[in-house]
Each structure stands twice: as structure tokens, then as C-alpha cells.
Amino acid sequence: MALTLASPGAESPAPVAAVVRLRGFSRVFGETVVLDSLDLDIAPGEFVALLGRSGSGKTTLLRTLAGLDSRHEGQEVAIPSARAVVFQDSRLLPWKRVWKNVGLGLPGKDVRARAEAALREVGLGHRLDAWPLTLSGGEAQRAALARALVREPQLLLLDEPFAALDALTRLRMHELVLSLWQRHRPAVLIVTHDVDEAIALADRVLVLDKGRIVAEERIEAERGQRTATVRRLRAVLLGHLGVEAAEGSYADLVAHPRSTWLAAAE
Amino acid sequence: MKKPGSPSFTLRPGRWLSPLLLLLLWEAASRTGLIPPRTLAAPSAVIETLAEMIWSGELPSNLLVSFGRVAIGLGIGVSLGIVLALVAGLSRSGEVAIDPLMQIKRAIPVVALAPLFIVWFGIGETPKIALIAFATLFPVYLNLYNGIRGVDVRLVDMGRSFGLGRAQVIGHVLLPGALPSLLVGLRYSLTIAIVMLVIAEQINATAGLGYLVNNARDFMRTDIIVVCLMVYALLGLGADLIVRVIEGRALAWRPSLVEA
Ligand SMILES: Nc1ncnc2c1ncn2[C@@H]1O[C@H](COP(=O)(O)OP(=O)(O)OP(=O)(O)O)[C@@H](O)[C@H]1O
Ligand SMILES: [Mg+2]
Numbered sequence: 001m002a003l004t005l006a007s008p009g010a011e012s013p014a015p016v017a018a019v020v021r022l023r024g025f026s027r028v029f030g031e032t033v034v035l036d037s038l039d040l041d042i043a044p045g046e047f048v049a050l051l052g053r054s055g056s057g058k059t060t061l062l063r064t065l066a067g068l069d070s071r072h073e074g075q076e077v078a079i080p081s082a083r084a085v086v087f088q089d090s091r092l093l094p095w096k097r098v099w100k101n102v103g104l105g106l107p108g109k110d111v112r113a114r115a116e117a118a119l120r121e122v123g124l125g126h127r128l129d130a131w132p133l134t135l136s137g138g139e140a141q142r143a144a145l146a147r148a149l150v151r152e153p154q155l156l157l158l159d160e161p162f163a164a165l166d167a168l169t170r171l172r173m174h175e176l177v178l179s180l181w182q183r184h185r186p187a188v189l190i191v192t193h194d195v196d197e198a199i200a201l202a203d204r205v206l207v208l209d210k211g212r213i214v215a216e217e218r219i220e221a222e223r224g225q226r227t228a229t230v231r232r233l234r235a236v237l238l239g240h241l242g243v244e245a246a247e248g249s250y251a252d253l254v255a256h257p258r259s260t261w262l263a264a265a266e
Numbered sequence: 267m268k269k270p271g272s273p274s275f276t277l278r279p280g281r282w283l284s285p286l287l288l289l290l291l292w293e294a295a296s297r298t299g300l301i302p303p304r305t306l307a308a309p310s311a312v313i314e315t316l317a318e319m320i321w322s323g324e325l326p327s328n329l330l331v332s333f334g335r336v337a338i339g340l341g342i343g344v345s346l347g348i349v350l351a352l353v354a355g356l357s358r359s360g361e362v363a364i365d366p367l368m369q370i371k372r373a374i375p376v377v378a379l380a381p382l383f384i385v386w387f388g389i390g391e392t393p394k395i396a397l398i399a400f401a402t403l404f405p406v407y408l409n410l411y412n413g414i415r416g417v418d419v420r421l422v423d424m425g426r427s428f429g430l431g432r433a434q435v436i437g438h439v440l441l442p443g444a445l446p447s448l449l450v451g452l453r454y455s456l457t458i459a460i461v462m463l464v465i466a467e468q469i470n471a472t473a474g475l476g477y478l479v480n481n482a483r484d485f486m487r488t489d490i491i492v493v494c495l496m497v498y499a500l501l502g503l504g505a506d507l508i509v510r511v512i513e514g515r516a517l518a519w520r521p522s523l524v525e526a
Contacts, residue, residue, distance in 0.1 A: 066427045084428065091424040095442040095519045104438060105430045131519045151428065 019044050019155050019187040020065060023076035026211075027060055027069070034060045036211030044154065045185040049198035052208035053241055058191040061208065062159050065189065083155040084148035088163050090140035092132035092147075099128040102147045118150035119143065122176060138169040142176070149180060156181075158190040162197070174200060178223065195237050196250060199230055207240040215240040307489035315489040316496070324478070329497060332463060332474040335391070336501075339398025340459045344452065346399070347406030354407075355414030355444070356436060368407055376401040377465055384469060394466035401462045405454035413447025414440055446520070449513050456505035460498060 020042040027035040034057040042048055052058045063069045064077065066085045092101045102115035119125055122142040127135065135143060141161060148156055158177075162170045178201065181188055192198050198205045199219065207215040217236065221229045235247045289309050295301045296308030303311065319325035350368065353360035376397060383393040417440050425435045467476020475494050482490035 068423055068427055085424070087420070087424065089420065091420055093421060093439065093442070095445070096438070104425070105428050105434055133519065133521045147428070 017044065018042060018078070019046075019080050020189075021076070021078040022064075025064070025072065025075055025077060027057070027064065027071065033211055035064075038212055040206075040213065042155070042187045042189060044187055047181060047188045047201060047203045048190070049202035049205045050189060050191045050208060051193070051195065051198055051205060051237060051241060052191075054193075056208045057211055058208055059159055062157050062189065062191055065155065066157050080154040082151065082153045083157060084151045084153040085157045085159065086141070086144045086148050086161045088160040090132070090135075090137075090144040092135075092140060092143055094131065094133050096132070097128070098124065098130050098132060098135070098143050101132060101143060102150055104147065106150065114150055115146070118146040121149065121180065122146045138165055138173065141165065141173060145173075145176070145180065149184060152184065153186045156186040156188045158188065160191055160193065163193065170197075177201065195234055195241075196230070198237070199226060199233055205233075205237060207237060209240065303488065304486050305488065307487075307492060311489045312492045312496075315487075316493045319490070319493060325493070325497070328474050328478050332467065332476070333501075335394050335466070335474065336398060336459050336463050339395045339462070340402050340455065342395070343399035343402030343459075344406050344455055347403040347451070347455070348410060348448070350403075351407045351410035351414065355411045356440070365411070368404065368411075372404055372408070376462070380465070380469065389470040393469060394463075394471070397466045398459050398462045402455035402459050405458065406448065406451040409447045409451030409454070410444055413444030416447070417443035446513075446517055449509060449516065452512075453506065453509045456509060457502065460502050460505065463501075464498065 018041040020040060022038060022040040024037040024039065025035060026033065026037050038061070040061075050058055050061070060069070062085070064072060065079055066083060067079060092098070093104070096104070099112060099115040099119060102118055103111040106114065108114075116125070116128060119128055122145050124139060124142050124146065127139065127143075132140060132143070144161070161177075162173050165173060174197065177188075177190075190198070190201060200223070203219060205215075205217045205219065206213050215237070217233060219226065219229060219233070231247045234250075235245050238245045292301070292306075293309050296303070296306070296311070301308075307315070316325070350364050354364040354368070355361070379400065380393070380397060383396050387393040387396060421439050421443065422435055425439045430438065464476065467474050468480070471477040471480065475497060479491055479494045482488070482494070
């Protein structure tokens with residue numbers, strides 16, 4: 001865990017030498033204010049999950065952090081130069097073999113060796129020369145992970161990377177992401193709709209709503225020992241997402257007599 | 267699944283039956299005098315003439331002339347089409363400058379330009395090559411331009427997020443993404459090139475397939491006309507085969523061609 005100092009005046013403690021630092025960041029599309037003077041710090045090596053309803057601006061925020069949105073002149077936006085993104089769809093170039101996708105744009109000579117090492121790490125050592133369109137969904141996402149990791153990013157951005165995968169594959173991918181994170185220690189921001197995914201993976205969970213971060217929950221419990229935390233946190237986070245739910249895990253939640261699931265009023 | 271790059275000539279025996287039957291009927295009708303040689307020469311006579319024309323060097327030398335016209339015309343048309351499509355597809359100002367002109371050009375049937383070309387370039391090789399070049403430019407331009415514009419922006423985003431510069435995005439993402447469209451355009455261009463060859467060679471040719479046909483017409487040599495028709499057909503098939511082979515190699519990654 002990174003060192004954190006409480007800075008006077010700020011609601012949340014500002015980490016020393018944060019990898020990401022946004023202050024009063026806004027993004028407007030025409031008339032609509034999508035992000036509204038938002039503050040965000042991410043410490044080196046920190047694993048942050050970002051929850052939010054559909055259309056709350058998660059992807060917009062992530063694109064800013066990925067340097068894909070140049071519309072932030074005059075705003076306080078600090079992002080590291082070494083960053084990598086994994087999107088919901090793998091976005092492999094279908095006309096390049098898997099290892100070339102992983103090595104895309106890498107400088108230096110030993111590109112193939114580095115790509116190969118990264119692919120082995122995600123368990124795709126046997127598919128180096130495959131065409132991307134022959135990969136399964138899970139394999140494609142693993143290749144996308146390898147492509148991100150081979151760049152040794154300080155900041156790894158994941159935009160709902162597992163949303164399109166089946167539950168079993170997703171479970172494997174969670175384990176893979178955690179082990180890769182523990183080995184390489186990039187700061188991670190994962191955007192997700194899945195409260196359980198956020199609780200299982202992150203050090204800190206943020207909820208984005210109406211362009212602002214409306215909730216921030218730090219999870220102190222060790223990964224793998226979070227069952228107790230889930231009971232309360234789940235209900236809290238879902239509450240921020242506009243769903244009133246009783247405490248407990250998903251298994252008991254759906255059928256719970258007291259739980260009233262309210263569709264979020266748009 | 268069919269092998270990449272090889273055209274699918276299905277060799278089911280049944281499919282040969284009807285053309286063969288037609289050929290036999292034709293031969294029989296010619297022999298009995300039902301079809302006089304002035305109307306249409308018998309298949310056997312055509313084969314004989316073909317062999318003679320090859321032997322005497324008449325066919326190869328004229329074919330070479332025609333082939334040269336197509337090759338030069340196509341070379342000019344396709345390269346110009348590619349260059350214009352790249353400029354229009356890869357830059358906004360290029361699009362504003364070029365695309366409207368190309369749309370206007372599209373509205374004019376190229377064949378209708380033949381008289382103008384004759385006025386400008388005389389009746390030598392130039393108007394023939396110019397016609398072929400002008401006609402083959404557009405399919406390549408249109409398809410490549412649309413191909414570039416149609417490349418998935420999410421892939422471009424991906425490239426930029428990994429720090430690719432403009433040149434790298436063009437080289438790794440835009441051009442390979444537009445390649446299938448370019449090949450479609452190329453296939454159209456090859457077909458059109460042969461049609462334009464036939465038309466262009468009606469302009470006072472002194473050599474080439476068209477010259478052979480014109481001469482044969484004057485002497486009512488239907489056998490030579492049929493030989494030339496066969497050669498035109500072979501040229502068309504050859505052109506198609508070339509594109510298929512290129513596609514099989516260049517688009518090996520495409521799902522329809524990828525072997526499971
Ligand atoms: N380029 C754009 N032009 C105009 N509006 C945009 C643009 N990009 C995003 N928006 C709008 O900004 C809002 C936030 O979009 P964003 O994609 O960030 O949502 P999200 O939180 O990622 O949603 P989801 O969970 O469905 O992916 C939406 O209302 C969207 O319509
Ligand atoms: Mg999104």
C-alpha cells in the first residue's frame with residue numbers, strides 16, 4: 001500500500017506522488033456536463049475500482065486518463081506517460097498475428113521475445129502465431145492484457161474488460177489480473193458494473209454519479225478474506241448506484257423479502 | 267471449406283454436360299450446313315484457326331499489344347486511384363479537394379469521353395491507354411477511400427492509447443484495415459479494364475485483339491472473331507484469378523478464409 005498523507009481541506013487523503021491527479025476536472029459534450037469538477041488521485045500500485053450507472057461518465061473519465069481525449073487544456077490533469085488500456089472488446093488488430101498485436105508499436109529489437117514472455121504469462125504461449133479472429137473471447141481478452149502488460153505501465157486502465165465473458169472465464173480472469181498486478185504493481189483503475197467484482201479486486205471503490213465521485217470506500221480486509229466486508233459494502237455501494245438492497249451477498253439478495261429493487265430514475 | 271486463393275471451379279461432372287452438348291449441337295449444325303460459316307464458324311474450324319494463329323505468331327504478337335495497353339492503362343489508373351484515395355481518405359483537406367471532383371467524374375460514363383480523347387490525343391496508343399486508365403481509376407479510388415473511412419475507430423483509439431503516432435496508426439491500422447476494400451476495387455478495375463480494351467480497340471487500331479476482330483469482321487471470318495472472344499474471356503478469367511490469389515495471401519487473417 002502506498003504512503004498516504006492527510007492533506008488539509010481535501011475530503012480524501014492525497015497520496016504522495018500520485019500516479020494520477022485530477023483537480024476540478026470537467027468534461028462537457030455540447031450542453032451535457034458529463035464530468036463535473038471531479039477530483040481523483042491514484043497512488044502508485046493502487047487498485048481502484050470505478051462503479052457507476054450506465055452513462056455516468058466512466059468511459060469518458062477513462063479516456064481522459066488514457067490520454068485519448070485532448071480536451072483538457074487549462075485543467076489540472078496529471079497522468080503518467082507509461083499507461084495501457086484494456087477495453088471491453090479486445091481490440092486486437094485482426095490482420096496481425098497475436099504476438100505482433102502484443103508487440104504493437106514497441107520500440108527496441110527483442111519485441112518478439114518480450115511479446116512471447118507476456119503471452120506466456122497470461123497462459124497464451126501456445127497461441128503466439130494465431131490470427132486474433134481464431135481466439136475465444138477469453139483468450140482475446142488475455143491477449144489484450146498481455147499487450148497492456150508488456151508495456152510495463154505505471155497505470156493500467158481496464159474498461160469493463162470482463163463484461164462480455166462468461167462467469168467461469170471471468171473468475172479465471174480475476175485471478176489472473178490479481179496475480180499480474182501483484183507481480184508488476186501498476187496502479188490499476190478498473191471500470192465495472194459489477195459490485196462484487198469491484199469488492200473482490202480493489203483497494204478502493206469509487207462511485208461516479210452525475211459527473212462527480214459520490215462515494216469512496218476503502219477496503220482494508222485482505223483479498224480472499226472479504227466475505228464479512230461484502231455484507232455491508234455491497235448494500236452501501238448498490239445504494240449509491242440507486243438500488244436499495246438488504247445487506248448480504250447476491251445469493252440471498254435477489255430473493256430477499258425486504259429488498260426492493262428500484263430502477264434508477266434517469 | 268475451400269482453399270484460400272484457389273477459385274472454386276466445381277468439377278462436378280454434371281456441370282460439363284450442357285456446354286458440351288451445346289458444342290456438339292453447334293458442330294453438327296455447322297457440318298450439315300444449318301449454320302453457314304459466315305454466320306458462325308464450326309468449333310472444329312475455330313480450333314484449327316486458333317492453332318494456325320498461334321503458329322504463325324499472329325495471335326501472340328497482337329495479344330501482346332493488347333496486353334500492353336491493359337497493363338499500362340491499369341497501372342496508371344490503379345496507381346492514381348490509390349494515391350487520390352490515400353490523400354482523400356487520410357486528410358480532411360484532401361477529402362474536400364478531391365472527393366467532389368471524383369463524384370463528378372463518376373457521373374460521366376467514361377465511354378462517352380472517347381470522342382473527346384480522340385480529339386485530344388489522336389488515334390494512336392494514347393487515347394486507348396487514357397480510356398483504360400480513366401475507367402479503372404474510379405473503382406479503386408472509391409473502394410479504398412471508403413475502406414479507409416470505414417476502419418473501426420475503436421481500433422484507431424486502441425492504437426493511439428498505446429502511443430502510436432499518426433504514421434504508425436496509418437501503417438498498422440488504417441491501411442491494413444482498408445486492404446480488403448482495395449482488393450474489391452481492384453477486381454472491378456480489372457474487369458472494367460478488359461471491357462474498355464474492347465471499346466478502345468475499336469478506335470482505328472493497327473495491332474491488337476481489336477484489330478484482329480475488325481479485320482475479321484471485314485472479311486466475315488467468324489472463326490477469327492470467335493478465337494478473339496475466347497481470348498477476351500481468358501483475359502477476364504486470368505484477371506480474376508490474379509485478384510483471388512492476392513486476396514488469399516493478403517487476407518489470410520479473414521474469418522471466411524481462416525481454417526478452423
Ligand atoms: N463523443 C461524445 N459526444 C457526445 N456525448 C458523449 C460522447 N461520449 C460520451 N458522451 C455522453 O457522455 C455520457 C457518459 O458517457 P460514458 O461513455 O462515459 O458513460 P459510461 O459511464 O461509460 O456508460 P456505460 O456504463 O454504459 O459504458 C453519456 O451520456 C454519453 O452519451
Ligand atoms: Mg463505458
